[in-house]
Amino acid sequence: MTDAKNYDLAGLHGAEAFRSLPEGARVTLLNGATGEITANAGDGGYVLVRFLSYPQDPSRVGVEEYVFFNEVREAES
Numbered sequence: 348m349t350d351a352k353n354y355d356l357a358g359l360h361g362a363e364a365f366r367s368l369p370e371g372a373r374v375t376l377l378n379g380a381t382g383e384i385t386a387n388a389g390d391g392g393y394v395l396v397r398f399l400s401y402p403q404d405p406s407r408v409g410v411e412e413y414v415f416f417n418e419v420r421e422a423e424s
Contacts, residue, residue, distance in 0.1 A: 354422040365416045366391040372424040376414065378403060384422075385411060392416060 354364045354372070368374075372384045374396060380403070382396035393413045401407040 351423040354424075356416075356419060356422060362391050362416065365394075365419070365422075368394060368422055369424055372422050373399070374414070374422045375420045376418050377420050378418075380407075382414070394419075 354368060355361065356365055366387075366389050368384055368387050370384050370386060373381060374384060374394070375381050380398055380401040382398040382400075384394045385397050386395035388394075393415055395411055396414045397409065397411045398407050
């Protein structure tokens with residue numbers, strides 16, 4: 348069993364880490380929602396995420412949406 352890889356999205360190299368997040372990585376947003384990256388253009392701005400949980404609006408589970416880098420609290424794969 349492999350340990351999850353946590354990505355450091357803060358500090359000097361945070362944007363670089365965000366730009367290289369792989370498809371399949373899981374992200375937690377500042378609002379508590381969680382999702383899986385389904386596409387990353389590598390531009391450092393947005394990733395496409397399919398929501399796995401969305402506490403404020405459960406109807407958004409399964410929905411894909413672009414998420415801006417400053418909405419993401421943490422990421423792991």
